[in-house]
Amino acid sequence: MRHTLSETWSGLRRNASMTLAVVVTMWVSLTLFGAGLLVAQQVERLKDDWYDKVEISVFLCVADSRGGNCVPGEPATDAQRTTIEETLRSNPEVAEVFYETREQAYQQFREYYANNDPILKSTTVDMMQDSFRVKLKNPQEYQGVISAVSGLPGVQQVQDLRKFLDPMFAWLNLARWATVGLSGLLLLAAALQIGNTIRLAAYSRRREIGIMRLVGASNWYIMLPFLLESLIAAVGGALLACATLAAVEQFVIVGRAAVEIPTVRWVDWGNVGWVMASLAVVAVALSIIPTLIATRRFLRV
Structure with a gap:
């Protein structure tokens, strides 16, 4: 385990600039993705409340x-x-x-x-x-x-009254899908960036990986440092995204919108918690899948 942690820290230090770029890309893309999910839940709440009054x-x-x-x-x-x-x-x-x-x-x-x-x-x-x-x-x-x-x-x-509400919800749905679509492109960019970062790290250690394979080291033992590198970067981006969404909920929705427009049932902390859990799952998937793909070719003897 000491060797794995040492290799992980060494990889993060050697690729510090690329790791930082991955963290920032994950931060922005996951924040937009989470915002899209919150907008979707807000639209559904408005539909439930307003259509009941139609x-x-x-x-x-x-x-x-x-x-x-x-x-x-x-x-x-x-x-x-x-x-x-x-x-x-x-x-x-x-x-x-x-x-x-x-x-x-x-x-x-x-x-x-x-x-x-x-x-x-x-x-x-x-x-x-x-x-x-x-x-x-x-x-x-x-x-x-x-x-x-x-x-x-x-x-x-x-x-x-639906003829007045439907156009409004059409625009809200368009905004929701535009946000989710843009965040999807950024998530794809983050996945590609993670893959490239891990590929470069694996290439720089290809001789070491070859020796480890020849002496019988398992694939998981070899891949674990790379997985931890990408996981740390993804978790860092996810934590920043969750903090951003929490700030939006506290200062924009609870602090302003709910006070100025109390008649609207705004998304609450339960919705934000669900979105944060979704972001964690997406971040882990985006860190593991590109890493497995990027390191596969270097595990052949």
């Missing part, structure tokens, strides 16, 4: 409605309103149906724009619309409900 709004015709299934100058009748409500309640995808009168809509409007006098003065209760607010059992299944009521008489418009 509701469909069915706006009924008023006297001055234009378009939809409205007759100009005629609001939705009681019979039409009853038909719309029965259609919604009988749909198996609907969890709850709330009827909101124009007076209730106007009251909510006044509360929302309480500090905007020009808008309040220019808006009256007659400008509001009756509507049905529909909660879905599965927010992903909404097309059937929309198609069931969008063609009914008395319906001016069916509004689904």
